[in-house]
Amino acid sequence: MSFSxxxxxxxxxxxxxxxKLTCSLTAMAxxxxxxxxxxxFASEGASDVEFEASSNIAIEQRYFFKExxxxxxxxxSQTSLSIETELYWQxxxxxxxxxxxxxxxxxxxxxxRTHGDxxxxxxxxxxDNWELRVGIRKEFWGVTEFQHLVDVINQTDGVEDFDGxxxxxxxxxxxxxxxxxxxxxxxxxxxxxxxxxxxAEGRLRGPLVVDDENVSYESSAGQQHLDVALRxxxxxxxxxxxxxxxxxxxxxxxxxxxxLEPSSTLVQYYSxxxxxxxxxxxxxxxxxxxxxxxxxSTSLEDFWATQAGFExxxxxxxxxNIDLGLLMEHSWDSRGEVxxxxxxxxxxxxxxxxxxxxxxxxxxxxxxxxxxxxxxxxAFSFLIEANRRFGANVIVSVDVRLLHxxxxxxxxxxxxxxxxxxxxxxxxx
Amino acid sequence: xxxxxxxxxxxxxxxxxxxxNAAFALSAEEQKGLDISxxxxxxxxxxxxxxxxMRMLLRNKQGQESIREIKIKSLEIHGDGDKSLTIFNKPRxxxxxxxxxxxxxxxxxxxxxxxxALKRVKRISSRNKSGPFMGSEFAFEDLSSFEVEKYSYKYxxxxxxxxxxxxxxxxxxxxxxxxxxxxxxxxxxxxxRIHKIDFYDRKNSLLKTLTFSGYKQYLAKHWRADSQxxxxxxxxxxxxxxxxxxNFKTGLSDSDFNRNSLKRAR
Numbered sequence: 261m262s263f264s265x266x267x268x269x270x271x272x273x274x275x276x277x278x279x280k281l282t283c284s285l286t287a288m289a290x291x292x293x294x295x296x297x298x299x300x301f302a303s304e305g306a307s308d309v310e311f312e313a314s315s316n317i318a319i320e321q322r323y324f325f326k327e328x329x330x331x332x333x334x335x336x337s338q339t340s341l342s343i344e345t346e347l348y349w350q351x352x353x354x355x356x357x358x359x360x361x362x363x364x365x366x367x368x369x370x371x372x373r374t375h376g377d378x379x380x381x382x383x384x385x386x387x388d389n390w391e392l393r394v395g396i397r398k399e400f401w402g403v404t405e406f407q408h409l410v411d412v413i414n415q416t417d418g419v420e421d422f423d424g425x426x427x428x429x430x431x432x433x434x435x436x437x438x439x440x441x442x443x444x445x446x447x448x449x450x451x452x453x454x455x456x457x458x459x460a461e462g463r464l465r466g467p468l469v470v471d472d473e474n475v476s477y478e479s480s481a482g483q484q485h486l487d488v489a490l491r492x493x494x495x496x497x498x499x500x501x502x503x504x505x506x507x508x509x510x511x512x513x514x515x516x517x518x519x520l521e522p523s524s525t526l527v528q529y530y531s532x533x534x535x536x537x538x539x540x541x542x543x544x545x546x547x548x549x550x551x552x553x554x555x556x557s558t559s560l561e562d563f564w565a566t567q568a569g570f571e572x573x574x575x576x577x578x579x580x581n582i583d584l585g586l587l588m589e590h591s592w593d594s595r596g597e598v599x600x601x602x603x604x605x606x607x608x609x610x611x612x613x614x615x616x617x618x619x620x621x622x623x624x625x626x627x628x629x630x631x632x633x634x635x636x637x638x639a640f641s642f643l644i645e646a647n648r649r650f651g652a653n654v655i656v657s658v659d660v661r662l663l664h665x666x667x668x669x670x671x672x673x674x675x676x677x678x679x680x681x682x683x684x685x686x687x688x689x
Numbered sequence: 690x691x692x693x694x695x696x697x698x699x700x701x702x703x704x705x706x707x708x709x710n711a712a713f714a715l716s717a718e719e720q721k722g723l724d725i726s727x728x729x730x731x732x733x734x735x736x737x738x739x740x741x742x743m744r745m746l747l748r749n750k751q752g753q754e755s756i757r758e759i760k761i762k763s764l765e766i767h768g769d770g771d772k773s774l775t776i777f778n779k780p781r782x783x784x785x786x787x788x789x790x791x792x793x794x795x796x797x798x799x800x801x802x803x804x805x806a807l808k809r810v811k812r813i814s815s816r817n818k819s820g821p822f823m824g825s826e827f828a829f830e831d832l833s834s835f836e837v838e839k840y841s842y843k844y845x846x847x848x849x850x851x852x853x854x855x856x857x858x859x860x861x862x863x864x865x866x867x868x869x870x871x872x873x874x875x876x877x878x879x880x881x882r883i884h885k886i887d888f889y890d891r892k893n894s895l896l897k898t899l900t901f902s903g904y905k906q907y908l909a910k911h912w913r914a915d916s917q918x919x920x921x922x923x924x925x926x927x928x929x930x931x932x933x934x935x936n937f938k939t940g941l942s943d944s945d946f947n948r949n950s951l952k953r954a955r
Contacts, residue, residue: 312955314784346785354955384953388944391953400809425807436949443948493948495799500812543812545797575817575866583820622747622755622824624780652756655782688781 308351315345318686324463326677332460334369341366344379355386361429365420372459372472373419379429389438396429399447401491401502403541403550404567406589406612406632410537410552412506413489415453422464422661428453442494442501449487452477452509454528466674468517471525477509478531478559485509485532502539508532510558531558546573550589564594565605569612581621587614587630597636606671609635623649639665639672657684722842722858729881730837736911738764738941742934747825750925756780757823763834764941770794771834772946776954777823787954789946790815794838795863803951810948819868825928826897826919828868831888839863845873851884851902853877869896880904882912890923897921908937 322338342365350357361380367373382395399413413430420426431451437444457470479485487508494501513528535556542549548571555564569589577584589612593605612632619625625648633640641664647657659682665672715723745757758779764772770792777786785805792798798815818830840860848857855875862869870893875885882904890896903915917930944950 314781316782348955350955354953357953357955386949386953388942391949398808400807402809403812438944438947438949495812495948498797541812543814546814546816548812548814573814573817575820576868581821583817620821620824622749622753624783624824649780649782652779653781686782688784 308353310350312348313345314689315343316686316688317341317343318684320682320684322463322680322682324678324680326679328463329674329677330467333463333465334461338370338463339368340373346380357384358382359384367419370419370459370462372457373462375419375456377417377428379427381429391434391436393432393434393436396431397434398427398429399432399434401504401537401539402552403500403539404552404569404589405550405571405587405614406569406630407567407591407607408552409554409565409567409591410502410504410539412504412511412535412537413447413449415455415511417456419456419458419462428456442492445489445491445493447487447489447491449489449508450484452483452485452487452530454483454530455511455513463678463680464675466526466671468524468526470513470515471518471527474518474525474527475513476527476529478529479509483509498543500541500543502537504537506533506535506537510556514560531560533558546575547571548573561595563605565607566590566592567607568592581619583618583620585614585616585618587616588612611635625649634665634670634672637665637667637670639667639670641672653688655686655688657686658682659684716843718844719842721844722860723837725844725856725858725876725881726840726842726860727837729876729883730835732881733911734765736765736908737938738762740934740936740939740941741913741932744931744933745823745825745827746929746931748927748929755824757825762941762945764943764946770798770836772943773834774946774951774954785955787951789948789951790833791946792834792836794836798833801948801951803954808952810951816866818864818866826921826926827928827930830862830864830867830869831899831919840872847878848875850875850877853879853884855884880912882914895922905935907935911937 318341320340320342322340324334324336324338328335342363344361344363347360348357359380359382361378362376363379364376365374378396380395380397382393382397385392400408400411401413402408402410408425413432414427415430416424417426417428418424430449430453433448435446454472454475457472458465460469477483477485485508487506489504489506489508491502491504510531510533513530515526515528518525518527533556535554537554538552540551550570551566551568553564553566556562567589569587571585571587574584574586576582591607591610591612593608595605595608597608610632612630614628614630617627626646628645630643631640642662644660645657647655649655660680661682662679663672663675665676667673740760740762743759743761745759747755747757756779758777760776760778762774766772773790773792775788775790777783777788787803789801789803790798791800800813800815802811802813803809804811819828821827822829822832840862842861843859845857845859848855855877858874858876860872860874862872868891869888870891871889873887873889874883876883882901884901886899887895888897888899897919899917899919901914901917904912905915906912913932913935915932918927919930920927
């Protein structure tokens with residue numbers, strides 16, 4: 261549900277080399293399998309290697325209600341096919357395991373959305389009170405629903421969906437130690453992933469296309485900068501707490517119009533950042549109180565941002581088995597409201613309301629509705645998500661998203677022709 | 690005015706005394722009901738930890754069926770409720786989802802859910818006792834570990850069932866979030882194994898009947914039923930639950946029941 265498109269950045273940037281360090285999937289796979297080769301061979305000697313494979317194939321149809329705002333964009337209809345497979349081996353009673361999860365999407369319209377990724381290719385060794393995880397993985401942090409402010413390890417796979425919840429696999433070495441006073445995680449993150457953006461043909465983008473060939477970095481190491489993170493997480497009674505420090509490449513690029521006149525693309529600049537983050541959830545009866553806060557410091561700016569709110573559950577409404585959850589969250593950013601084209605936050609003073617209905621039936625039917633509203637000017641987004649299982653292995657989802665803004669300075673304004681409905685049929689096997 | 694106040698406080702003090710007396714001084718039927726339940730709990734103590742596979746077959750009125758496959762790991766905690774880790778295998782779309790629970794006899798349980806698509810661990814509210822477990826006819830509270838403190842009791846007599854002589858005990862949930870006003874439980878007088886439970890809804894009408902079959906004894910002590918069938922009398926649906934691969938004292942410890950083990954649970 262979060263809306264994580266970066267605003268364009270007008271101020272000319274201190275451009276370093278625009279040479280792009282492409283880190284191909286093959287290279288990553290080879291690198292990771294080299295890292296993993298020892299445990300793989302070790303496993304051949306060990307008895308009781310258990311193997312599991314599972315996959316899903318999904319076909320997705322989007323329909324945009326209005327004609328495109330920009331000439332190259334697709335007109336109304338966008339069809340897409342995706343496949344994800346998970347291969348899993350474990351031995352030593354599950355204390356050693358390898359997971360491999362390749363993903364691929366084929367899109368009928370947007371060449372940038374046709375893409376593949378290794379979501380996971382990792383070896384995990386678990387001991388009594390520590391775990392070592394090596395390879396390409398996904399790590400999620402946070403407690404809120406409408407924006408994932410503190411979630412920082414993985415890059416967003418921006419072409420996947422509008423909600424920013426899809427992530428690219430991140431190479432890492434992660435040691436996790438369980439103590440009486442909480443779990444401490446140390447991360448070494450070699451190899452940065454650039455965010456994926458809609459191409460020229462794609463909808464759900466601003467007037468200028470983000471150029472994936474024109475990328476620069478603050479660090480002279482570029483994509484090879486070694487990022488580090490340290491996190492503590494603990495549960496104390498009704499409270500779940502987390503705090504971390506991240507030092508490395510900013511996952512969000514500063515975007516600015518290319519120097520060529522007339523500018524037709526946005527170039528990406530990835531700064532270095534230091535970020536402190538905190539997440540807290542209090543689970544008090546039917547109430548979940550949630551807070552996320554960050555302080556980010558880059559060479560270009562320093563700011564604070566928060567996401568805070570609650571979720572309240574009604575169990576068995578209308579004398580049925582249906583559960584109703586009501587959600588409210590507020591987003592705040594110390595940078596405040598800024599003109600389109602300046603660096604800032606889209607969620608500087610925004611209120612989100614949501615309602616979730618879980619039918620608790622055999623088909624696991626669910627309905628989610630949400631409204632996001634910018635309290636500083638007239639802009640809102642509205643969404644409905646519904647899904648249900650058909651038979652044993654098919655999930656059908658229907659999503660409708662409506663975006664509206666009266667303010668030409670708002671990024672939502674440039675998306676206001678992109679109201680759409682999306683139907684997806686996924687087969688799990 | 691003052692006398693009225695004194696009178697009111699005197700009356701409320703009196704009613705308090707009466708209430709607490711009632712709580713402590715159990716009737717003979719209440720005492721016997723409590724004793725039977727304590728004996729049932731006592732006879733099963735000392736299993737330490739267990740793992741088992743569970744297969745649920747959900748059936749609706751029209752005869753449509755749906756399958757759930759689950760693996761459960763449990764850890765016995767002395768002086769508190771048990772810890773459990775539930776791993777979902779079917780339906781396929783939720784494969785990899787896992788659920789960690791620290792149960793407590795009276796205080797709210799602590800529960801976390803791992804969602805594999807996002808790799809997200811979510812602390813969830815444990816107030817939902819009465820809701821259906823995965824769309825089945827089992828409520829969450831029907832699957833949680835039995836703790837003596839969760840109910841008050843009344844002994845109803847002896848009845849023949851499945852060729853056994855059974856104690857018939859009525860149980861009244863202490864938790865106000867329970868979906869039931871009462872349960873009637875049949876336990877055989879020989880081994881204190883539960884053979885049948887009748888569940889009465891909040892309006893005190895008969896809602897469901899759970900029957901147990903295929904009891905096997907593990908480690909020459911712990912009796913477990915291979916099969917449980919829950920029939921909902923009000924909506925005509927039923928859920929059959931089959932247990933397999935029961936193992937006890939497998940060496941599980943606290944470190945198998947934390948956020949990290951939840952994330953890698955299989």
